[in-house]
Amino acid sequence: MGYQLSKEKMESIFKTLQETHDIYAPVVKKGDGTFSEVDVVRYDKVTSLDEIEWNKKSDYSFKEALLSINETLFYFTEDETTVPKGPTKDLLIFLRACDMHALKRLDQIYLDNKFGDFYYQRVRARAKFCLMGCEHSCDSGYCVAMGTNKADDYDLYLKLDGDKALVDAKNEDFVAIFNEESKLDVTPDYVTENKQKVSIPKNLSKATKDNPIWEEYGSRCIGCGRCNFVCPTCTCFTMQDIFYKDNPKVGERRRVWASCQIDGYSQIAGGFEFRKSQADRIRFKVMHKHYDFEKRFGYSMCVGCGRCDDVCPEYISHAAILNRLAKEEG
Amino acid sequence: MKNEYVPFPSEIKEVIKHTNLEYTFRMEFDGDVKPGQFFEISIPKYGEAPISVSGIADGLVDFTIRRVGKVTDEVFENYVGDKLLIRGPYGNGFDIDNFKGKEVVIIGGGTGVSPMRGVIQYFAANPKDAISTTLIAGFKSPEDVLFKADFERWSKTINVIKTVDAAPEGYEGPVGMVTKYIPDLKFKDPKNAVFICVGPPIMIKFTIQEIKKLGIEDEQIWTSYERKMCCGVGKCGHCKMDDKYVCLDGPVFNYTEAKELFD
Amino acid sequence: MSLDINTKKAKKHAWRISKERGIGASRIRVPGGYLDAEVLGMVQKIAREYGNGYVHLTTRQGFEIEGIHLEDMDKVNELLQPIIEKVGINQNPEDKDNANGYSASGTRNVSACIGNNVCPFANYNTSELARRIDKEIFPNDLHFKVACTGCANDCAKVRMHDFGIIGMTMPQYDPDRCISCNACVKGCTSLSVSALRMENYKIVRDTEKCIGCGVCVTKCPTRAWTRSEKKYYKLTIMGRTGKKNPRLGKDFLVWADEENIVKIIKNTYKFVEEYISPNAPARKEHIGYIIDRVGFEKFKEFALKDVELMPETIMNNNVYWEGIHFDNKH
Numbered sequence: 001m002g003y004q005l006s007k008e009k010m011e012s013i014f015k016t017l018q019e020t021h022d023i024y025a026p027v028v029k030k031g032d033g034t035f036s037e038v039d040v041v042r043y044d045k046v047t048s049l050d051e052i053e054w055n056k057k058s059d060y061s062f063k064e065a066l067l068s069i070n071e072t073l074f075y076f077t078e079d080e081t082t083v084p085k086g087p088t089k090d091l092l093i094f095l096r097a098c099d100m101h102a103l104k105r106l107d108q109i110y111l112d113n114k115f116g117d118f119y120y121q122r123v124r125a126r127a128k129f130c131l132m133g134c135e136h137s138c139d140s141g142y143c144v145a146m147g148t149n150k151a152d153d154y155d156l157y158l159k160l161d162g163d164k165a166l167v168d169a170k171n172e173d174f175v176a177i178f179n180e181e182s183k184l185d186v187t188p189d190y191v192t193e194n195k196q197k198v199s200i201p202k203n204l205s206k207a208t209k210d211n212p213i214w215e216e217y218g219s220r221c222i223g224c225g226r227c228n229f230v231c232p233t234c235t236c237f238t239m240q241d242i243f244y245k246d247n248p249k250v251g252e253r254r255r256v257w258a259s260c261q262i263d264g265y266s267q268i269a270g271g272f273e274f275r276k277s278q279a280d281r282i283r284f285k286v287m288h289k290h291y292d293f294e295k296r297f298g299y300s301m302c303v304g305c306g307r308c309d310d311v312c313p314e315y316i317s318h319a320a321i322l323n324r325l326a327k328e329e330g
Numbered sequence: 331m332k333n334e335y336v337p338f339p340s341e342i343k344e345v346i347k348h349t350n351l352e353y354t355f356r357m358e359f360d361g362d363v364k365p366g367q368f369f370e371i372s373i374p375k376y377g378e379a380p381i382s383v384s385g386i387a388d389g390l391v392d393f394t395i396r397r398v399g400k401v402t403d404e405v406f407e408n409y410v411g412d413k414l415l416i417r418g419p420y421g422n423g424f425d426i427d428n429f430k431g432k433e434v435v436i437i438g439g440g441t442g443v444s445p446m447r448g449v450i451q452y453f454a455a456n457p458k459d460a461i462s463t464t465l466i467a468g469f470k471s472p473e474d475v476l477f478k479a480d481f482e483r484w485s486k487t488i489n490v491i492k493t494v495d496a497a498p499e500g501y502e503g504p505v506g507m508v509t510k511y512i513p514d515l516k517f518k519d520p521k522n523a524v525f526i527c528v529g530p531p532i533m534i535k536f537t538i539q540e541i542k543k544l545g546i547e548d549e550q551i552w553t554s555y556e557r558k559m560c561c562g563v564g565k566c567g568h569c570k571m572d573d574k575y576v577c578l579d580g581p582v583f584n585y586t587e588a589k590e591l592f593d
Numbered sequence: 594m595s596l597d598i599n600t601k602k603a604k605k606h607a608w609r610i611s612k613e614r615g616i617g618a619s620r621i622r623v624p625g626g627y628l629d630a631e632v633l634g635m636v637q638k639i640a641r642e643y644g645n646g647y648v649h650l651t652t653r654q655g656f657e658i659e660g661i662h663l664e665d666m667d668k669v670n671e672l673l674q675p676i677i678e679k680v681g682i683n684q685n686p687e688d689k690d691n692a693n694g695y696s697a698s699g700t701r702n703v704s705a706c707i708g709n710n711v712c713p714f715a716n717y718n719t720s721e722l723a724r725r726i727d728k729e730i731f732p733n734d735l736h737f738k739v740a741c742t743g744c745a746n747d748c749a750k751v752r753m754h755d756f757g758i759i760g761m762t763m764p765q766y767d768p769d770r771c772i773s774c775n776a777c778v779k780g781c782t783s784l785s786v787s788a789l790r791m792e793n794y795k796i797v798r799d800t801e802k803c804i805g806c807g808v809c810v811t812k813c814p815t816r817a818w819t820r821s822e823k824k825y826y827k828l829t830i831m832g833r834t835g836k837k838n839p840r841l842g843k844d845f846l847v848w849a850d851e852e853n854i855v856k857i858i859k860n861t862y863k864f865v866e867e868y869i870s871p872n873a874p875a876r877k878e879h880i881g882y883i884i885d886r887v888g889f890e891k892f893k894e895f896a897l898k899d900v901e902l903m904p905e906t907i908m909n910n911n912v913y914w915e916g917i918h919f920d921n922k923h
Contacts, residue, residue, distance in 0.1 A: 029816075029819075030822075031819070031820055031822060032816055032819040032820075033816075034713075034810065034811055034813075034816075035709070035713050035811065036709035036715055036716050036717065036743075036760075036762070036807070036820060037709055037718070040816055042816065060815075060816070068769070069769060069770050069771075069772060069815060070768070070769050070770075070771070070772075073335045073336070074335070074336055076415075079339060079413070081336050081337070081415075083333060083336060109564070109565060110565060113564040113565070113575070113578070114563070114564050114575075114578045115334055115563035115564055115565070115578075116331045116332075117331075117334075117563070117565055118331050118332065118333035118334065118335065119333075119335075121331050122331075206572070206590060206592060209592055224774075224776055224812075224814045225772075225774060225814050226814040229772070229814050229815050235565065235567065236566055236567030236568065237561075237565070237566050237567075238560065238566065238568070238773075239377060239378055239560055239561070239566070240377070240773065240794045241372070241377040241378075242793050242794060243793070245793075253335075253372075253377075254794075255335075255561075255566070256772050256773060256794070257772045257815070258566065258567070258568070258772070259772075259774070259814075260567070262774050265558075265568060266557075266558055266568065266593065267558065268556065268557065268558050269379055269398045270396075270398035271398075274557065274558075274593040275593055280593070284593070288570070292570075292572050292573035293573070295572075295573040296573040296574075
């Protein structure tokens with residue numbers, strides 16, 4: 001159901017929502033970028049509409065609102081384990097169409113890959129999503145090519161237009177909140193064309209492994225993992241056991257975001273590493289995003305948000321790799 | 331939803347020393363488990379390691395652990411009566427039914443024998459369930475031989491070739507790679523033969539080359555993959571090969587599937 | 594016609610009397626080495642119309658327009674006036690009103706590396722600080738050399754100056770964002786001073802060792818390391834070249850702030866006024882020689898007047914220099 005209300009009223013609803021919700025949205029972190037006096041846009045808890053960065057795509061994705069970078073799985077003493085408590089409030093997460101599609105990929109791995117994930121599930125069950133429209137295409141995204149430019153399964157859509165707020169509420173809880181406001185048909189803004197043109201390779205196969213493109217890009221990659229950490233669909237993690245200094249018998253087990261580009265990811269006890277070269281690692285990532293995930297689950301993993309291309313310090317473009325593969329592999 | 335990540339304590343009932351590096355820990359476990367499946371064994375303050383089940387008895391599972399990496403070093407500090415935190419079993423394991431009524435050949439290299447030990451034990455105990463059973467097990471040297479007592483017992487009911495890559499002078503047993511013994515295998519009906527091979531990637535590669543020379547089809551060959559299984563439940567991504575999660579879809583694969591997988 | 598030129602006045606107004614009779618060169622210093630490209634055209638015009646068509650780029654980030662007939666000095670000074678204003682040289686009002694060029698002699702141009710406008714390693718805007726210092730200390734006839742460099746790489750070679758200002762950042766670590774990839778540890782070890790180590794999967798920074806170079810921040814793929822909001826500087830003092838005893842500047846203040854550094858430089862002018870040798874040729878004496886003569890305590894007494902250092906600033910109470918002693922050889 002669509003509504004129009006004043007921004008002021010929206011702000012007051014936003015305040016009220018915080019009694020029952022932790023609200024996460026992209027925020028400009030002044031000076032927190034890689035280089036001096038460079039900002040970074042990433043997710044944080046917000047308390048007012050003006051704290052939200054509405055225009056620029058976030059550098060780091062919404063996934064950190066659902067999946068902590070460091071998550072304590074349990075604390076242990078000698079013979080006991082204690083699982084930390086889950087969220088005490090509902091979550092409202094602001095995101096864009098590409099991200100809504102990424103959410104489906106996160107759900108796929110964490111809820112529907114044979115086992116369910118206890119920790120993801122208990123956060124996910126309390127999470128609601130507020131779509132931010134895209135009036136214009138960002139520079140690097142190729143959501144149209146990936147079919148992720150439009151999202152329908154949001155709980156709420158919110159657009160600020162001067163001193164007005166346009167809302168589309170789908171979740172019943174939100175419909176109830178906005179019911180008093182004046183009704184208006186509201187359709188989310190979405191893009192139908194991107195600046196970044198991408199042809200999706202349709203015929204990737206095991207033989208793609210031998211394409212010299214991997215060596216070429218592998219020689220440029222420094223294996224920093226930034227592409228994985230900004231990706232809204234990368235879900236890998238590594239387990240870490242921490243023992244406390246003052247009592248080494250007590251500690252905690254955490255899971256921490258992992259990157260298939262960083263040393264050690266495919267290393268087994270004894271030291272053998274299945275993918276040692278950056279060439280193999282880039283190939284593994286690209287093939288996962290555009291080939292084997294689809295083989296397993298029926299749709300491509302990449303949502304074309306372009307964040308990996310924005311963040312790569314070596315200017316390796318995932319989009320360019322796709323275009324090359326589409327040309328060379330068909 | 332069940333929290334798969336929280337381990338449970340399991341008591342060490344017996345420790346069997348094979349070599350200076352390899353021990354079998356016999357531990358309590360009540361529940362269904364198949365040979366070839368694995369558990370995540372953890373020692374608080376260190377971490378977890380995926381260890382395959384090397385033996386199954388009533389209320390007990392065996393884990394044969396090689397002392398590599400910081401996790402497994404710590405396990406060796408534990409002795410009978412101590413408890414370890416474990417979770418599992420994970421993975422598909424070997425399905426004995428796939429091998430019953432066949433001419434079974436089991437080929438293992440080093441610790442690769444461990445995940446197949448349950449299968450070997452089954453056919454050694456029930457030799458009539460297979461037309462024939464042959465075990466070819468290869469180890470680096472006589473000092474590296476695992477399951478020494480088992481070999482004695484097994485050789486009473488099934489054909490056993492226990493070979494070492496190299497041996498000091500005067501060693502009386504077979505010497506040479508496992509591949510050396512494959513051409514001599516005789517079958518009543520090669521179409522009814524089934525091979526199970528587990529070992530280092532390079533051994534598997536040459537073993538399968540030899541097997542194929544006998545006119546064996548891919549679907550008659552089974553193998554188990556060792557990858558970096560961390561979560562065991564298809565989440566952490568470390569063990570993914572192509573579209574398969576080794577922890578979910580493996581570690582046991584029929585060769586028709588295994589040959590398509592790439593890291 | 595014989596020339597009648599006040600060479601003393603000319604020299605004090607940034608003119609060089611060249612070795613060729615009747616020919617001079619006009620020097621235009623560029624504070625912080627930063628200029629509007631339009632100035633290049635203006636310099637070109639003077640060089641072509643009054644000079645020999647060639648310009649030397651000085652070692653202290655200025656232009657020296659060669660081959661100017663000394664009788665054209667006034668006309669050239671007139672053309673220099675808009676350049677002086679554009680590059681932001683702090684000029685005496687009477688020189689400005691009469692288009693007399695700018696007075697310069699003792700205190701040298703405040704030079705700067707390219708700084709954080711462009712360089713990924715720089716921790717501050719070096720030209721901006723150079724221009725600020727320019728405003729504070731010019732025009733002045735005493736022999737002072739000041740330079741600004743963005744990071745501890747010291748591309749501006751500030752340690753060869755009386756005052757060297759090296760950009761620092763106090764690295765901020767958020768363990769919750771750290772994924773134990775070790776990129777910062779590797780970066781610090783290979784590019785900097787090995788001040789980082791991993792303990793319990795988290796990073797420990799040796800605060801004694803850390804030089805605030807910011808390498809950890811640039812290497813971090815997750816923004817676990819960010820720069821401090823406050824900008825910090827290292828102030829090195831009394832580096833010099835010269836015929837007697839060249840030496841590298843030593844750290845005086847570490848983790849210092851801009852205000853106090855500017856104060857200290859200005860205070861040092863008073864120290865020099867007080868203690869410069871009456872026999873100093875053209876009233877030029879390296880400050881370091883004066884300190885050698887009157888003692889470091891005396892220098893500090895002047896330099897630290899009205900200076901209130903931040904609690905985190907580390908001051909070296911005694912500074913000892915090494916160097917090459919040409920003057921002591923027997």
